[in-house]
Structures are given as structure tokens and as C-alpha cells.
Amino acid sequence: MTCREVKELLSSFVDQELAEEERRLVEEHVKDCADCQRDLTEIRNLKRALQSLPEVEPPAELHQMVMSAIKAEKRGKFLSFARKRNAAGEKGRFPGLRGWVRSLDYRRLGTALVAGFILVFVSSFGTYWLVVKRLGVGVLDSRERAGLMGKAAEDGSLERKDEGFTLNDEYGSSSAQAPVAPSSGAPQGAAEGLKTDIAGRGVKSLTGTGSLLPGAERKIVKRAYLSIELSRGQVQRASNEAMQVIEKNQGYVESSSMSRTDQNKEELFSFYMTARIPRENLDRAIGELSTLGKVVKQDLFAQDVTDQYVDLDARIRNKEVQEQRLLKILGEAKTVGEILQVESELSRVRADIESMVAQREVLEKSSDLSSLTLSITEEGALKPSGQFLPWLDVWSAFVSAWRNLFILIARITPGLVTIGVVVFAGSKVLRRKL
């Protein structure tokens, strides 16, 4: 055996890792070869030096530290998308953001995303199903309708109470009201008619002021919206009947329109009208109109304008007194200058009175005559193709759900990032302390 070969084996020899035969050969060679022997001693000493390194005692807190880290890991396991670290530790820890991205368990993350997607989809479908199938037509429509129905019912009861008042009062002051009725019945009363009317009102205001005291007579403006659905080809007939109903209830039609749309090669008619009906006949008219077809929507609004009315009335009376005084002054005027001055003042007051009277007129008219809006549509006119299209609604619900989710994410991200940074820094500091 050459020295070179032996030197190759010396290390293993010292470690007692040589086969019996090799060991013997090396032993024999070393006995005679000083150089190899020196090498052997050196290696032995080296090994001894390392072996003599004392065993160190791990810090007392090591065990606790390890166990708490593992418990923390166990707790955080469920929500962690970090890939299980390679047991062999080839890559070990992944430092930095890139490392974090690389450490993501894509399978787990993907599963979570898909599950979330399905969950949102199913829940939006479920919500839609519940609302549409159980509650009514459309998601928004039904809600709107429920709210408005409640409101309408409230208004109705309020109105009924008020009508008790009005009725009594109207009997009591019928004489005073009498001259007013024709002028409000004919809105085109013209300028000269207006003047006589004002004169009459002036009398009234002087004699029967009591009837206009606040709370004595409530002025209520009522508006009703009615929407009716009919089967095909019924709209023309129904619109005629509707007009008859309005006439029968002493109302008049302000405007009406009949329109035709082509949809899916089908003609769809719809009718729209606004009418004025004496307040006391409104409920009856609505009842009669409701028999024409399926009521899709019915809204009632009531607006109390009594305050406005009383205020206006008082201002008119003031102005009228002022006018009387001016007229008296005019009769006593001596010079042309005086006359002109009083005349100009008088005409200004007159103009004020007239504009306010016109306003009061409008209020009176709208409280006496309720407005009624009626729309009649053919079945299918509301829904685009006349057939049940759940997927479209599901899709829109789905889209809006995701949109909301993204908005939510966008809103909470800054907060989360801040919290994350704080927690990260905190944990670093804590760890360093340990």
C-alpha cells in the first residue's frame, strides 16, 4: 500500500469506519512510515479536540418556546394557506414577500376560492329564489310594494278621520263656500270672473272667518297611482271603461296616451292617463278601476296643505284690508301727484292679492280634486320576454354580490395592512426579546 492510498484512508481509520482488512493494512503501514504516522496523530488530535468540546446545556426557556410556537402553529393551521414546509427543509423558510407568495399552498388557496365562489353563487341564487318565489315579482318591486302598501293604509285611515271633520264643516259653512265652487269647477274662470270671485271671498272673509281658523278645515291633497295588468288585447276596452269610470265619478281626464311597442314580434299595448276626481269619489273610483284587471301596484299619497292654505288666506286678508284703506285714501286725494302715488301703490297690492289668490285656488282645487294616475299594461309588457328568466336575475345578483365583496375588500384593505404591519413588527420585537 502506498503512502498516498493510506493517507486517503487515515480519516476513516480514525473514525473506525474501515473494513477489517483495510484497517490492518493501514495499521501496518503507519508503523513503518513516520510521515503517515504524523498525519494520523494530527487527525486523531483534531478529532479529540472536537470530541472534547463540552456538551452545552440548552437555555431553560427553550422547551417552553418550542411548545408555545407549536401550539400557536396548531391554532393558526386552519386559516393558513402557507404550504407545509418541506420536511427535508431544502428550501427552508421563504423570506420576504416573494417567499411568501412562493410558500402559498395553491391547492388549498384555490379550493378556498372556488368554495367561496360557489357559496356566493348559491346564496345569491337562494336569496333570489326566496324573494321572487315567496314574496312577489322582483326583488326591489316587492320591497317597494310592501313599504308603500303600509304607507297607503296609514294614509287611508288618516284620511277617513279627517273626512269626518271636513264633512261636518262643509255643512256648516256651505253658504260661504257656495260661490267658490263654480270658479274651481271651471279653472278657465278668466280675469273678470276672478274679480267677482275675490269680492265674494272678501265678504266671506269678513263674515265667516271662523271656518278658516287653523284646524277647522283640513286641506288635503291626495294623489293616487294605479297600475293594472291585463291579458292580451284587452287594453283598448279597458281604457274606455276607465274613462267611463272617471266620468261617472264627476272627474275629468287631464291627459291620456295609448302606446304600442313591438317586442319579440308581438304587439304590446299600454295605456296611461292622469285624471282629476273629486276627493270624496276617489276611493270609489279606485275600487271600480281595480276591477278592470290585475292590480300590480297601487300607491296613495296624501299631503296636508292646511297650514299653507291658512297662511295664504291670512296674507290675502291683510292685503285686502290694505287695499280698502288705499281706496279710501284715493277718494280723499287732492292733487294729481297724490293720486298717482296712491294708484301705483294700489296696483302693486292688487297684483299681490291676485297672485296669492291664484295660489290658493290651486291648493283648493288640488285638495278638492284628487289626481289619479292610471296605467294599464298587457301581460308581458313588464317582463322583457314574458317568460321566467331566473338565470338572468341570478346572474345580476351574483355580479352585485361580487361587486360588493370587492368594495368590501377595498375598504378594509388599508386597515388590514396597518394591523398586519403592527402585528408583524410586534411579533418581531417579541421574538427578539425571547
Next chain:
Amino acid sequence: MAFLDEVALVRRAAKGDMEAFETLVRRYEKGLYNLAFRLVSNPEDAMDVVQEVFLKTYQALPEFRGESKFSTWVYRVCVNASLDLLRKKQKFQMYSLDEPLALKDAEVSREVEDSGKRTEDIVETRFLGEAVLRVLKDLEPHYRALLVLCDVQGYSYQEISEILGMSLGTVKSRLHRARNLVRKILVGEQFSPSCVKGDEGREHR
């Protein structure tokens, strides 16, 4: 008997039995800490390494098939974690055995030069072990791991080859080279003034 006991412990721990896992931790923390300490040569880092080793082990335990012994596995994880930490910590200069070793001014060739001086003269104190490890710090981490496992921890070649995942032959030849290199450096440091200066510089780091 101990081996069978350990297999059962590992199986229980894999099923989430914290008590079993804690027993394993108690059994290995000292050995792992010593290995890590000798590899990274400072207590804080060694603690970090041990914690990481148990974390990794805990996470991967359900996938541990028992192809190797549990001890081999944890030691392998520990070596890798330590080497990783070293690599990360000090973007240290790598010395390769295949190239001539540059020690500041002096250059040491790969062959052991016969300076006529004996390493045994130097190899007297038990501080030599520390000196050896210090020297090894600047070498490829695998050599350091080899010497620590073999000499400090006293593992057989077979076990080392399993822990480091290399063949028996590689273990053998690398140990041989590592030892020659250490001898060479120690001799050089002791007797060449320039190298002594270099050594001081190293110590101040």
C-alpha cells in the same frame, strides 16, 4: 425497545397527540440544540433553529412515512435549518476545496505542505476544538456539518450519510478533505505572520 417506543410516539404525535409530540421534543431538544449550537455558534440562533426544526417536524409529521428513523429525520432538518440560517445571516465568502485557498495575503495550496511543524504541537488545548470550528465557519457549510456530526456528535458514517443525504463514499472523501484542510489552515495560521494577522481580523468580526 426504545426504537419501537419511538415509532409509537411518532404515530401518536402524527395524529395530533400533543403529549406524544412533547415527549419527542423533550427527547431531542438537547441534542438538536447542541448540533445547532455547534453549527451556528451562537445560542440565540441555535434556539431559533431548534424551534424551526420542531415546527417543521410538527407540520410535516402527518406525511412522515417512517422510511428513516425519526431521529435521522429531525437531525437532517436541523442541519438544513442551521445551514440555511448561516447562509442567510452571513453572506459569507465561500471557500471551495477545489480552488486554492486565499487567506488574505498568503495562498495555501491544496496539498498539505510539509512545514516540518506538527499540528500536534498546536493541538493541545481543548480550545482547539473551538478554533477548528472557527476555521470551519468560512468553509462550505457542509464540511462544518460533517465534522460536527462525526466528531462532536459522534455519528457513524452511515448515520451521517442519511442525515446529510449523501452517499457513504461522499461522506468518506469529504471528511478526509475537510480534515486535511483544517490541518492546513491551522498550521498556516500558527506559523505565517500574515495569516496570524488574518486570523485576528477574523476574530474581530
